[in-house]
Amino acid sequence: MAETLNQLADIISNSVSALVNICAADGAAFPSLDDNFSPEFEGFRKNPLAAEAANLIATAVCSLHNYPFFMQFPGLPYRISTHFMLLQHFESAALRVCLESNVIEVLREAGPSVDIDAMKLGRLLRYLATHHIFREVSPEVFANNRVSSILDSGKSLEALQASPTSKHEGTIGLAALAGHLLDESHKSSAYAFENLTHPDTKFSGEPFHAPPSIINGVLNFLPGFDWKSLADDATVVDVGGGVGSSSLLLAKQFLPLHIVVQDRPAVVEEGVKVWNDIFPGSLESGRIQLQAHDFFTPQTVRDASVFLLKQILHDWSDIYASRILVQLRQAATPHTKILLFETILPYACRTYLDDTDEIPGGVPEAPPPLIANYGATNVMGYNGDMGHMAMLLHHNSQERTLRQMDRLLSACGWKIV
Incomplete structure (x- = not known):
């Protein structure tokens, strides 16, 4: 030691x-x-x-x-x-009270008190300050710090009181994410044992056999692929692309590409408004198409150069992920590529034959005696897998290791390169 x-x-x-x-x-x-x-x-x-x-x-x-x-x-x-080890859930519970009561915004404005017993709230804030969330600057007097202020909506108390349901509109979304994680995810995680041992659900891959659901955001994925290698008239299909947030980034930087964004009809309807507002003329030109499509059904685009799936497979167990991948494989040409933007979970042990050694951008193992996967500082993907971002406990789905992803893709006719 x-x-x-x-x-x-x-x-x-x-x-x-x-x-x-x-x-x-x-x-x-x-x-x-x-x-x-x-x-x-x-x-x-x-x-x-x-x-x-x-x-x-x-x-x-x-x-x-x-x-x-x-x-x-x-x-x-x-x-x-x-x-x-056993009482970390108190920290989550205390933080949820502060988020739902707009305590962070109250402290920022040094404004009026919230509608909660001051002594009880003080106890929660002191507990959080003990864990370096908030500061107790003098007895019973608290202030935000670097950690708590990250979750500030940035809105005035007056605006929050006038329209509580729009608290997170126009924000970077961290407070909204925290609110979700501390509510549905936190409650769902309490039933992990029951869900994993109940005879009806313990071996199930059905999403409705898991406790509740939701979320993720747009990151800059463009450096992950050589888009210039595609022909000018190449077709990129953004499968399950929502309103097309990812494709907007692609469309603005690689003008000749033909892009098809596929999602549910209601989402496509909303997407039309987004594209007309942010990239006017792109839909009328025919270069960008928004298409209602169920990715469990046969793929309608048969000449795609690229199928783009951004954080789609992690929402589904292998049973359902396979159905998505098979539909795409059957529609692919011999030269079609599938681009998957997913979290790949490294192992917590040293493999010595590291799966990611040959992958450009792969993160090497941490030096001994640190945990090979960088431990708690690299925990977000594992939180996602366990339910904090709607995987195991929310969708009966999962984040995958590289080996798990390789097995899934190989079984559906795809090869990792």
């Missing part, structure tokens, strides 16, 4: 020194926990060496933090270690 602690200490010390030097050389400010969140303080991450140093620091710190969970670290009594 002493050797491991020394290794972790070295990683933290060396990485902190590297991060400080890189930020100084770049003239980049490093964020403070006590300050409110501001995108300008994230600029240091643009330097990949700084981002990697920060990631190593966080991973090593999480490794130290998690020693008490296994009672291997003598610095904490076992009863405290057990509390760390």
